[in-house]
Amino acid sequence: MTEPLTTKHAASAMKHEAVYAATAYSSQNPRDLPEGETSNERGGCFTRIAYGTPLPLPGAQCREYIAEAQCDVFDLEKLQENGSDEKKCSHMRNPHLMDFWPTLFEWPVMARTLCYVSGWLAFVGGGGATIIFGLLNGYEVALEFAKFSIPIFATWLFFKIITRGEPKLKKDTRFYRRTGMVSIYQKGEDRLEVPFDEFDPHLTHRTGPTGSTGFLLQLVHRYSDLLIQHINVYNEEFEVYLEWERLHQSMDISQPMPDRVITEPARQFDPVTSEYDEKHDRPKHFWRDMSDEEFEIRREAARKAAKDFPWGKTREQALASGWKPSEQRINWKALEATRQEV
Known part of the structure; x- marks a missing residue:
């Protein structure tokens, strides 16, 4: 017999229903979706090259988000600037509501x-x-x-x-956590709304004018020719995997928001995330109150952990195979020494 929900759990469930739409994506309660066409069925050689290589990644498993290429000490300094959390969230277009991929060919970008x-x-x-x-x-x-x-x-x-203040973008791709929808710009038409769980991640290569090679993350719609490309070109493949994990967790309401430096002020405004932080005693200003020295030590450990992660495996499988997360790679004595110096 199933035990009845406690008053606290019932209140939490009601709060979630009031905040998240029925269409919101949850990896714990996935929709029963039909299979899409395989890469070979989509078209010829050039089509397959344009789409790139499918990434069979099982959701957010590595979660070493400060290893992201675009995450640096400047993010920490922005977080430490004066201003309310509400104002900082507004400047970032409220990351507890929406993530977005900009396009280079727009003036604010x-x-x-x-x-x-x-x-x-x-x-x-x-x-x-x-x-x-x-x-x-x-x-x-x-x-x-x-x-x-x-x-x-x-x-x-x-x-x-x-460039101060909130960027006014029109041509960006928007990922809405609370509805599970992806909003796509269409020239001369209304924005197209597509469920997030109908997209599959792909990795493709790009060669620059100097001959350097980079990697791009693309989302391919399972049931059409629709393709969305991330603006960033990454130097290493693991950075593409990590970007997909970050986006996947941002959209997954069965998990808290990714624990990133720049979006820390938004965690309190997302019900699932705030409950997770309360349960795990996460300090509200964990990143904001951190010194630059400690951040750099943690970031270096995170990048090593992300590089070593056996991508394609679950976190439990990775740990069983001997992989160590960043917390186990830090020299805590050296870290404590930096805290005492501060």
């Missing part, structure tokens, strides 16, 4: 890309070169060289100012 590039050139290229020239050739030579960096710095400052 292009402006942020130019801001990043000009900032790197101004502070690393111009600033670094000025210091080196100053040490080698003296103050006057360094000052002359610094003059060439002023336009680049002014460009960075301009883009830094105009």
